[in-house]
Amino acid sequence: MAAVAHDVPGATPLPPGAPLPPARGLGRRLLNHRSALLGGAIVAAFVLIALLAPLLAPYDPIGDADLGRRLQPPSAEHWLGTDHQGRDVLSRILYGARISLRVGVMAMLMAAAVGTAWGALAGYYGGWFDLISGRLVDLMLAFPSILLAIAFAAFLGPSLENTMLAVALVSVPQYMRLVRGQVLSLREQDYVVAARAQGLSDARIIVRHILPNALAPLIVQATLGVGTAVLDAAALSFLGLGAQPPAPEWGRMLNDARTVFRVAPWNMTFPGLAIMLVVLGFNLLGDGLRDVLDPRARDD
Template identity: 55%
Template structure:
């Protein structure tokens, strides 16, 4: 029994080692990973980098719209607040919404997709037709409707972004399950008496994770962009809390003579999404079975 467990642990380690080996071949994916790690570290240590109340929230109108300098690396906004400090704390908000919203969407969509693909028949038809109804509405419009109904705050924003993403993961997992459920190891699990819940949780879902991981990485980028878009139109994180989309919206009227107020939040959104897309493409290539042959 202990030997079997050791073999399973060694197999998992070898799979991760092979994934990392394939990922290292893609220099652009590594660049995206490095940038994401830097952004995550900035978000984690945001409180040590800048005091939230004194630098991020407190207004200082005597310092309003100051250009980048040694004192304020990226300048100040229309209320005299340090833009770099607000970007660092805004990264925490954007990453939190992106990761948690995608995590919720993967959990719900993955479960629905696994159940639909495994059982098939009427249950599959009912679940997927409901998903088709959600897919018929553009995700950003669905998110706007949900936030408008529930109210603009962080929790409702995560709920809106996650619900609008559920159908995508349900369809991905369902497609993977349909290709897995009739394979020999599933038949072997049934033969030794494993129930449906165990087969789905221990065999089908783990073997369907590769496309979900790739889509989840790309989905975080989409969730961050949706969060910024909702905040830009006033339905996301409310001022004075720092969020990249609301910073972009607040500074657009000063674009002609204070370009830094909108440029740096926009660049932050662009770099983060680009890095996640590069990492997602690299993971897709690393998990492609054709590259392992």
């Protein structure tokens, strides 16, 4: 089997038998990359928050509603204040991390799975299938992704599960084009030609010899894709097409807070900061991974 190429989009893959950089070297470069380290720390912090939300949240994010304490400013009792129904904002943000991260990761996994399979088949076989696939992807990319997501979510109906599906559908073309480009550059490599001559099936050649060499840019795209999915899901929930009340989803919290922004700005400020930090974390981590997996960085 050919050596796996740790490359970036457009870079030349490693030739067969080329030595791979040691994992320790990759880890060292990742630890020395400040942006990646900061992004990874932010992502890890929010993952821990999501996992430990029941232990960290001082109140029930849904059941502890009390109109007598509605719209209270941040205080020692409620560190981030209360919302329009008297619920603790901090508790809702902590539990909201579970929802937003789950939506982002699941949407990315679905989009990556479909886009990778589609792009691999289109790039490997070419012909009419590649031509039709390319035109369909071009058509989808001609529209802003958020508009397509709104259209899909409106058609499917407002719910968290449909939000995941809508966000995944609009993300598929990015993975398809990335994988197709990688497969086009790899399918004529000597080791792929040799595998065909040995009588290996197309499926085995794609899975065992081609896709591993396209893994590095796919990892980078997937990391960046989680942040994009979190942002798109929050936008759909803000528009009323995503998570429904009383779910403590960050986009939904922004929607609930817009009518009281003048009197209780903390209701919108803190969920907005949570969204910003999560997206920033995944973007920094993705950019760092792109630099670390770049073959030109191996001699640093």
